[in-house]
Amino acid sequence: MARTAAALHILVKHKEQADDILAQLKKGAKFQALAKKYSSCPSGKKGGDLGEFKKGQMVPAFDKACFTGEILTPMLVKTKHGWHVLKVLYRT
Template identity: 65%
Template sequence: MATAAALHILVKTEKEALSILEQLKKGKNFAALAKRYSTCPSGKRGGDLGEFRRGQMVKPFDDVVFKKEILKVHGPVKTRFGYHLIKTLYRNG
């Protein structure tokens, strides 16, 4: 079974996600921005979701983590929870 680990920042609007993405592009720290802006409980851990299996997350999120380039920030990705900026740390399988 494929597993991965990722960080994410979850916000309510695409506009907010794009604003945070701009800060990341300017070199701001992902974990610091997650602690400040993320509405997900993982924000307190710098957006760290830990390790999870394929299929545990909603499909649009899963697709990014298991198919897109690792260590690069992807998004905004819209799900029923809001807009995510996702950084996959590693994946296997």
């Protein structure tokens, strides 16, 4: 079972915007550029990079997606903070 993960994310308020960002990624847009442009999280300035974190450190829905979702495939996650376009880089 993985104990740590590293991820990038873009935080937005509305699902429509998250869907649009996901569509842009599928067309080849760069995750880091979209994070800098759209993310309301301070990590947006760093291209959405959350670095490495331990299991249980993030809010439950986000944590579950990071530790069970596909690696390197952007996905949407809804939390109390809004909609996250999440890309898990690796798990250890």
